[in-house]
Amino acid sequence: MIKSKSWKWEIVDENNAKCWRNPAIESYYLINRWKQQDKNKFLDLGCGLGRHSILFAGNGFTTWAFDLSAYAVTRTKEWAKTEELAINCTVGDMLQLPYDDSQFDCILCRNVISHSDTEGVKKILEEIFRVMRPRGECYVTLGSKNAWGFHQSWPVVDENTKIRVENGPENGIPHFYADINLIEKLFKKFEIISVQHINEFINDNELHSVGWHWHILFCKH
Numbered sequence: 001m002i003k004s005k006s007w008k009w010e011i012v013d014e015n016n017a018k019c020w021r022n023p024a025i026e027s028y029y030l031i032n033r034w035k036q037q038d039k040n041k042f043l044d045l046g047c048g049l050g051r052h053s054i055l056f057a058g059n060g061f062t063t064w065a066f067d068l069s070a071y072a073v074t075r076t077k078e079w080a081k082t083e084e085l086a087i088n089c090t091v092g093d094m095l096q097l098p099y100d101d102s103q104f105d106c107i108l109c110r111n112v113i114s115h116s117d118t119e120g121v122k123k124i125l126e127e128i129f130r131v132m133r134p135r136g137e138c139y140v141t142l143g144s145k146n147a148w149g150f151h152q153s154w155p156v157v158d159e160n161t162k163i164r165v166e167n168g169p170e171n172g173i174p175h176f177y178a179d180i181n182l183i184e185k186l187f188k189k190f191e192i193i194s195v196q197h198i199n200e201f202i203n204d205n206e207l208h209s210v211g212w213h214w215h216i217l218f219c220k221h
Contacts, residue, residue: 030108040056064088095116112144118161200212
């Protein structure tokens with residue numbers, strides 16, 4: 001299993017990337033869904049600069065923020081203090097989560113667990129299963145084998161994983177890519193509620209794709 005490596009969030013922060021401070025669109029749907037289900041204990045797994053931790057805490061969820069980057073966790077703490085929100089912030093590795101069994105009702109893990117190899121992703125999903133309560137739900141995104149990155153001549157780790165080589169916060173970080181058959185195998189311990197295959201675009205003076213991703217909502221039996 002490849003060693004975990006964090007994003008260089010200090011680069012993102014210096015560039016004031018608004019997209020990493022604004023919550024993803026689906027997070028608003030998840031807030032509404034999970035409130036209707038009386039879910040409250042929320043884990044932002046791979047919190048980055050804190051955009052989803054702040055959103056969920058501000059909407060009444062008891063919130064834990066977790067990231068491998070100490071820089072990102074510090075920024076999340078500072079933001080939470082400014083907003084006068086109580087968020088439990090922790091630096092650590094997803095391969096071994098520092099939480100009790102069945103601790104969380106709901107988990108959001110956006111563009112995070114793909115930053116490992118195949119064996120790492122399997123281990124992370126085992127940890128997610130462990131810390132989820134029965135009927136707890138989790139929303140994750142995974143890189144798709146339709147993505148541009150999967151077809152680059154980057155160093156190969158295994159049949160599903162490459163090491164990204166480029167200037168920027170992701171340089172040297174493993175990227176795992178899946179297809180629908182692999183997703184079915186990876187999530188066989190869970191009940192899959194929905195799967196979407198999305199080519200995301202951003203408008204940076206002109207529209208351009210930021211890549212294909214799988215969006216998966218699932219629950220623990």
